[in-house]
Amino acid sequence: MKLVVCVSYVPDTASKINVSLDGKSIEQAGVTYILNPYDEFAIEEALKLKEKFGGEVEIISLGGDKNKESIQKALAMGADNGILLKDDSYRDSMTIASGLAEEIKTLNADIVLFGKQSVDYDNGIIGQLTAELLGYNCVSVVTKLEISDKTVTAEREIEGGKEVVITSLPVVITAQKGLNEPRYASLKGIMAAKKKVIVEKTPSSCDNKVIIDGFTKPAPKQAGKIIGTDASAAAELVRLLKEEAKVI
């Protein structure tokens, strides 16, 4: 089974995010980057599928040189090969997806996995875009996945519950927390990953249709009032919620 996992490289969720003075970009100083947390579920699922069905796990990332760190981490977890589609320039979601799809086409993948969203731009759409560009079936925000022959049964999270979706290979899956427990890279895995060569390629250029005008920070929230230090404050809180905030 040919498995592909697409990964990104994003600011740690504990990072403070600041906008540059000209409002055109996000400040890079003091921001720590990590493998996108949701991608770990996608990698783990691919490794489990490989253990069950055999085959290879290919890792692809589109972005700058730094993205190699995410690929490296996936290799250390047990993935077989890594490809960096190197492009430092801004790409909107559609042109990222077209770069990925172009490469995946050459790999004849049965299953392509993504994290359900990158925790930078929070779009959560690259998997679906790539699927449609490839002409693959797609199930997003998946918390359970079963493959039997060509049949794919997946549970996806929806408002107030989940839905069971049935489709067939080839398929793109975007992974939600709960799909599995991602493994830690073993020392042996880390050492082996260091020896692997990450193949660099240049994706075709294409025109962005989403042009970024700039970034702003949300207005700082005024700290409110402390209305008490024990249970006697409960009555006052209820009064404020009812009469001042009018939310109950």
Add this chain to the structure above:
Amino acid sequence: MENKILVFLEQRTGLIKRSSFEIASYAYSLSQKINASVEAITIGKEISNIEETGNYGISKVYFYKNAELDLYSSSAYKKIISSHIKENGNNLVLFSNTSMGKELSPLVAVMNDGALAVDCTKLEIENDTVKVTRPVYAGKAFMAAELKGDVNVITIRPNTFPLNKISESNAEIVVKKIDDLDLSVRVLEVIKSDSKLDVTEADIIVSGGRGLKAPENFKIVEELSQVLGAATGASRAVVDAGWRPHGEQVGQTGKTVSPNLYIALGISGAIQHLAGMRSSKYIVAINKDKDAPIFQVADYGIVGDLFEVVPELINELKKIKGNE
């Protein structure tokens, strides 16, 4: 240029969702400001409240009706919506940013060679340029962008635009047959979660964190939720510890919420948690630690033991609820 706006009305249980009517309302208000027409599209087996769409200013709804589409099918939906767009020449297509809207909108964008922006909290059309604003980094910043597609596909965050009932008149329903039904990706069944309300759809949320000390103590959070008719939420720490299901997690790697009232019990307020709930209209924090960052964003705080404060709060709420 005349803009031809198409609003996708989402239903799962035979009822069009409130968040769809929100974007219907907003699309109508746009059409009053610029040269634009608005129509709506919906898909399903039976839908009881389609006519209501007229109340929000949309006079025509295309209903693609098929007995096989009792449950959602992304493959069928994407083809129906895309061919409708092509036939009618729509250049602006609006979805609600729900699990369905977020899955479908990219598929539809590719099929129409369009531009896509999701989870938008602002949408304006100025001199024929489509401008959106959307939260990034879980709301730690906002991104402003322009869409340059011949077809622009946009999803709007629920609770962003108000429902605006402008008339009593019903919409005209045009029932459409589906020629070539593609069920290659389809829902077999929907499993409802035990908790009654989902955090992304609730007006009030009561969330608990590590300050609850043990999973069984969450009954106090649930009890307060019940009195308020609220959804129950949780911090990442307690979800990671296995005390609560992931569906309840609020924060950067959980759900981003903006209810009218958010009550944080025993939650310190890590950056990733604040990112997921800071846009709530009113925030209440109850925490023993007066230096907890949650108090920086709270409108009302009680620095105290939640095991003493919350039972009293429940009593007080029952009193006023009893008087109503």
